[in-house]
Amino acid sequence: MFGRIFHMLLKEFLEVKRDKWERFRLLVPPLIQKVLFGYAATFEVYHVSTAVLDLDHSQESREMVSRFTGNGRFDVEALPSSSQAMRGLIDRSKITVGIRINPQFGELLRKGQTAPLQVIVDGTNSNTALLALDYVGQIAARFSSDYQRDYMNRIFPEYQVMLPSAKMEERPWYNPDLDSQWFFVPGLVGSIALMTIVNVTSFAIVREREIGTLEQIMVTPIRPIEFILGKTVPFFVLGLIEVALVAVAGALWFGVPFRGNPLVMLLGTSLFLISSLAVGLLISTTCRTQQQAFASGFFYLTPAFTLSGFAFPISSMPTVMQWITYLDPLRYYLVVLRGTFLKGTGLAILWPQMVAMAILGVAMFAVSVARFEKSLD
Amino acid sequence: MPNDGNISVRVDGLVKRFGSFTAVDRVSFSAYRGEILGFLGPNGAGKSTVIRILCGLLRPSEGSVIVAGVDVGKDPEGVRHHIGYMSQKFSLYNDLEVSENLRFFAGLYGVDRGIAGDRIREAISLAGLQGHEHDLTGTLAGGWKQRLALGCALLHRPEILFLDEPTSGVDPMSRRQFWDLIHGMSGRGVTVFVSTHYMDEAEYCDRLVLMNRGRVVAMGTPPELRHLVKKGALLLAKCEPLGTALQILQGSPGVAEAAVFGNSLHVRVEQAEDALVTLPAMLESRGVKCVSLKPIEASLEDVFVQLAGEQSAVRGGPDR
Amino acid sequence: MSPRRLIAMSRKEFIQIVRDPRSLLIALLMPVMxxxxLGYGVSLDAKNIPVYVYDQEGSQDSQALLKRFQASPYFDVRKTVNSYRDLRYAIDSDRCKLAIVIPFDFSRKLRDTGFAPVQVIVDGTDDNTANLSKGYARAVIARFxxxxxxNWLQRQGMPIAASNGNISVDTRIWFxxxxxxRNFIIPGIVALVMALVGALLTSLTIAREWERGTxxxxxxTPITPSEVxxxxxxxxxxxxxxxxALCLMMSVWWFGVPFRGTLASFFTTTALFLIVILGIGFMISVAIRNQLGASMIALLVxxxxxxxxxxxxxxIDQMPAAVRAITYLVYSRYYVTILKAIYLKGVGVKALGAEMTALAVYAAVIGLLATRAFRKTLD
Structure with a gap:
């Protein structure tokens, strides 16, 4: 039995070595994806293009404007002279945030009344808008409290110390700078592995079927399970290598820390690869041509990505969608990846993910093998 | 022979190279209106390449190719209206119905709307597909597919028809019917180029071009070609055991060549009368039983084996 | 250009699409799927953020603060724990994304020193959710x-005016x-679907003819390359x-995304975008005779x-400068910008002049290249 499996393995290896497209598929898309994602994928707002319209020209309003110009996040790109002009800037997407300081801003403050600060934000990208608004709010609050302290200092020096206020002290754990790359790079390891393995596995078998070598192999004394092992073991090894490469490259290139135990990640990766191989196998039992395999792979991969929490938080999805995510092995694998990379968590925390992947993997593999054996008859 | 100077194809010094490989080497010939010209040779001889060049699908590396008065090297598009082409592999759309395929090609050839309907009906009856107009082409049997492909290639009434191994993979009955159609075409003045590696089919052609390794080995009518072998005589020998007999004969004096044909041997000798006496005696003396030995007419296959053999001898290379 | 040959070619291609269940699936089911x-799955909004609380003090003040978190629609206060270790475990195992720690001297500091810190721990793994939830938490604490x-000023008998310097941020969100x-992502999905369907289908048309020997x-035949x-x-x-059209109907009627532009501008830009996508797919198909390779490359580009x-x-404006420069070469960039503007802003073609021009130039260049890509010889 091992002799036959060995020969299958050898043949697979030779085929990968000779096939130009096979090599292309294994190398180029993952690399491009990795680099592009690493650099392009960010929801963070580093700079907000801003216009400030000061209709007051008081000392207070100038102070307010300087808070925006002096803040690294706000790029004050225009100082329009009218609301009309500011509206045009937003319409043409030149700016995201428009700050308008009404006349009497300083006067109201001096009279002890609440002075409104008008903020117009382009809500097209809701996420950017939300974050930008938060930053505006922070600046306004700091201005407000500084002004207040100053005022109290002058009028009621004795109360100044006593005026109560509660302040938030933020402590982002595991990703102190809230760097997007730290979020995406571990996730990419999982999604690249999924894409490569499902594609390669489904194609490999379908191709043999298409060119008729599958029949030729099946008339030899090889048993179906030996054939399946011979087919899947190389891809399993390939998957491990690819994960290792992408993980190491990502960690070094993008400076993402790896805080956990590599063995825990290896276990998670192995369990995940089993389920991916099973999907590839399943596709190859239903497809007759490589084209069909390609399309079917696509139909599996898109939901698998979208529902995994790779970019979009699962907790924000509708409840029904959230239930479906429990069937997605990538969902669990991403928790393992982010846990081992960023949090340094071990099996004590990650065991439910491991169990879920093991159950899904074994079940899917069993179904695939059964279907595959049937498809040979 | 329609040798009235009415030349429809003239090829002169044609060379086609793919990288360093020379697929067609200095080939020259002419074809006349209404003639059936057969290209004969083993796989890789360059037959398909020549036909593809004549259709303007490949550009010649050297030499001139005039088809229907058009210089194909300079104007590969200009020749398309005058020719019909049927490639080696079946190349109609399997997922289209019979009539849809015909309508499609009628459109591509720009057949006038007014007569397209009639032409399509003709093509269907030519292929014997009446009642199957709405069958998916992929479900047809091989012979029918071939005749449908021929029908497609004839929709625009081309002056010249190129058929690249049209009968490969078709059963003998269908092949017979197919050749009847080709003869019909030539009767109507269509020049037909056929490449084949079935030697028996070559007998149906008016003239033959024998090709081997990119070169023209011989050219002429089938009787002319057979005559080439008659430098000497051909004997049919039935011996027991065959292998030993072949070995002995190949080295014997007076024997030019010996080759296995089915379960007997074809032996080419310099002198038939002598050989009929000496050979059986020699074989018997070496323990081989000679059941029968008689002179036969050379087939085209014999011609080919001989000529190809001479060519390799000249080039000094091993035969394929 | 012969209309007769063009029609014959188009009709054949159309029959093949309709007859091939796989193409039909890609053409019709893929967009809906x-x-x-994406319409449901892709949401960046942080709602019901799971929150754990570690209230070291348990005073009236701390409870008052926590009540505000409970009242906020953004937070889902799940549990109160009594140690950092429990918090750590909760965050490690993804049970909560944010934790509020109120120090044991919270009320005293609030009363005596006038400055009381509240610790907010966020799980930084998902930086975007962390940023959003941080912002919401800050707002809750500031209001508190x-x-x-x-209240304090009132109790001191001081005029309210003393709470001077208040600035109310009066926000107007446009579009x-x-x-x-969902409103900003769904218009983009239209582009994604077009790119996917167009590329997958056309990248195969030529490759398929090669592989099937047709x-x-x-x-x-006399057909010319541009007719093909x-x-x-x-x-x-x-x-x-x-x-x-299908995507548009789904986005408006199913997902309730506002559509403020005109149908004419929507379909004009879509037509331009399709010319680019189909032209690229066609060129790939011409260049790569292997169906598999063709579809891989098509997805890649x-x-x-x-x-x-x-x-x-x-x-885009948050990407590093080098990547931002590359995006100018990405034709979908212009289409997505236009789509978002058409859907949400309802601005006319005038305001989108630059993007429209870029897309049109792209379409013209690709269209021209595509007619030249196809050669009618075998070598």
Missing amino acids: QMVL SADVQH NEDLES MEQLLS MLGKLIPYFMVGMADA TLMPTSLLSGYAFP
């Missing part, structure tokens, strides 16, 4: 703080008033336009840039 999946001040991420027959291109692409163009560099989800 993608819309539903303002009220405490207000996507409820700040729903190409030689086609080449031996147009004849093949017209049916896919119609499929693409139908898909665009259409879907990948459209999903990453078009700004459909990831804002």
